[in-house]
Amino acid sequence: MVYQKTEKVKAKLSSKRKKIIEVTREILAENSYRETSIKAIATKAGIATGTFYLYFSNKDVLIDTMVEEMYQELLVEIKKERSKHSDIFDKLEASMQTCIKLFVKEENLAKIFLVKLPGINNAFNKKLAEIERDLIKLTKKDLDDLKGKGFLPEQDTLVSATAFVGTFRQVLISWLKEGEPRDLESAFQTLMQYNMRGLGKKG
Amino acid sequence: MVYQKTEKVKAKLSSKRKKIIEVTREILAENSYRETSIKAIATKAGIATGTFYLYFSNKDVLIDTMVEEMYQELLVEIKKERSKHSDIFDKLEASMQTCIKLFVKEENLAKIFLVKLPGINNAFNKKLAEIERDLIKLTKKDLDDLKGKGFLPEQDTLVSATAFVGTFRQVLISWLKEGEPRDLESAFQTLMQYNMRGLGKKG
DNA sequence: CCAAGAAATGAACTTGAATTCATTTTTAGG
DNA sequence: CCTAAAAATGAATTCAAGTTCATTTCTTGG
The missing domain is CATH 1.10.10 (Arc Repressor Mutant, subunit A)
Structure with missing residues (x-):
């Protein structure tokens, strides 16, 4: 029975x-x-x-499952926050803000994504690459949208999106490893300004 | 005997x-x-x-030695190229250009620094963190210099330098992992412009 | 060419972690 | 309360990689 x-x-x-x-x-x-x-x-x-x-069934399945769940956790949060805004610039800002907030709240998630995962092995490297590509594409979509509406000058939005994400990534890594900048929220403001200028935002 | x-x-x-x-x-x-x-x-x-x-004497000593030699290789190259210029903006550009060129020429160096090293273990993580901090500080020095001379507006140069380095790092990683952007040299130009705008370069 | 020192060899040893499995404990449902 | 299924256990097994060492090969300098 x-x-x-x-x-x-x-x-x-x-x-x-x-x-x-x-x-x-x-x-x-x-x-x-x-x-x-x-x-x-x-x-x-x-x-x-x-x-x-x-x-x-084994250790790799565990890590894979864990990473996938962490990523979904991040995506759900991003979508939720984005939906609160209609302006694309605001949506874009909400995406980054959400990442920062989640990484601050769940530091272990940040450490695993940004520091640990890359070097484990090729399989995880590929998985991570996929996730990063997704996030950059998400950003690129916003930039294309903004460019199409004339809010941004002509540019290679894939490179811009990559650069954009890169600024946040590097500051987060520094924060994780060095504890600097101490105040991530205020660094976030600085970074948004840096990137808005970098993108050539009009007005 | x-x-x-x-x-x-x-x-x-x-x-x-x-x-x-x-x-x-x-x-x-x-x-x-x-x-x-x-x-x-x-x-x-x-x-x-x-x-x-x-x-x-053992595997870790090997890796440590190798990393140190690669880093010195990079530093020597950067210093050599920087010395060819007097303008600080040109020096800064030369630093980044040199990194890109060396990484293109010695792709395995790039892969090890940007992709492999982070996850090996805590000791190497620390070593890598030191190296990155060095490179960001080098950049920060240029930015402070430029700010002091009035070529850049008031800003937190540590955050700016971190963001600056981050844009290059992210594009390099994408290039290594995805093969995109195909043409790293032209992406380099785009990135320099992005960052110059981001920094608020005058003129 | 020879003897002693230096360098190289690769099988054997060691270590430590992943995975398995015979056994025990807990749970379902009659 | 009883029995069979399910879940849990942790010692034993397997495996792979780092390191050692007795032995062999090569080199020096007389």
């Missing part, structure tokens, strides 16, 4: 899965991929190492 | 050391740190695994 899971058990399984992802984020943010061992994850999640494999 | 090394032997030892660093660059640029095994390095360098340890 096949047993039905009770709600209580389903909740327990689901919360355990969440816990695994949660502690993985915490550990990976502060340690290397190698140091982020299944044993360390299991211990911190309060389970046996073998139990881990009931939830994820 | 202690034997003297002949010039021929010295040259052989030195070229073997160089070869090890050279193949490490090649392998690390295309593979993960883990995949960059001593065995793979030794094989490609045409030596036995044990021989490797006659040249470097």
Whole structure:
């Protein structure tokens, strides 16, 4: 006979899965991929190492799943904030503001995306590249829109979008690694101005 | 009795050391740190695994040495090119131009600095952070100089320098990962304009 | 050419982490 | 409360890479 899971058990399984992802984020943010061992994850999640494999088929699937969930978390937030505005400049600003805010709130997410993920291996490198390309394309869309409406002068919007994202990325990395700028919110203002001038915003 | 090394032997030892660093660059640029095994390095360098340890005490020392040499290679080149100009804007442009040119010429150097190194482990992360901080400080010095002479409006030059470097970094990463922009030299021009506007260059 | 020192070799050893699996504990439902 | 399924356990296994070392090959200088 096949047993039905009770709600209580389903909740327990689901919360355990969440816990695994949660502690993985915490550990990976502060340690290397190698140091982020299944044993360390299991211990911190309060389970046996073998139990881990009931939830994820292997370590790479875990990281992949975690990254994908983090990215979706970011996208959902961005879309929500963008929808509050109608002006494209405001939407664009909302996108960046949202990234900054989320990265400040969930520093481990920032550390994993900006610092840890790149070097793990080729597979993750590719995944990360895809995510970055997506975010740059999102930005490019706004720039194309603005250019089409005559708010920006003629320019290679792919390069501009890449540069735009790059300024934020570099400042975030510096903030993560050096703790500078101390006040990310005020740096955000400076950066928006820098980029608006860089784009040649009219008016 | 202690034997003297002949010039021929010295040259052989030195070229073997160089070869090890050279193949490490090649392998690390295309593979993960883990995949960059001593065995793979030794094989490609045409030596036995044990021989490797006659040249470097361990793997981390090898990587550290390699990174340091690559960085010095970059600095020497930058200084050489900067010295050809007297105008600060020209010096600044020369710095970035030099980075781009070297990265194009030695793509494995670019891949290692921009893509691989970040995630290896904390020690290398710190080393890389130092290098990046150095380069941003170099840029900041130029900006302070320009600001002092009234060529740039009042601004937080650390944030500007970080943003400035960030635009180049992001475009380089995109170029490495996506092959876009195809023409890095022309993207360089676009980026310089973007940043000059961003900085609020007068005239 | 020879003997001792230097360099090179690669199999063997060591280490540490990923994954498996026989066993135990918990849960479902009669 | 009982039994079979499900979930959890953690010691044992596997695997891969870093490092060592006894042995071999090459080099120096008499």
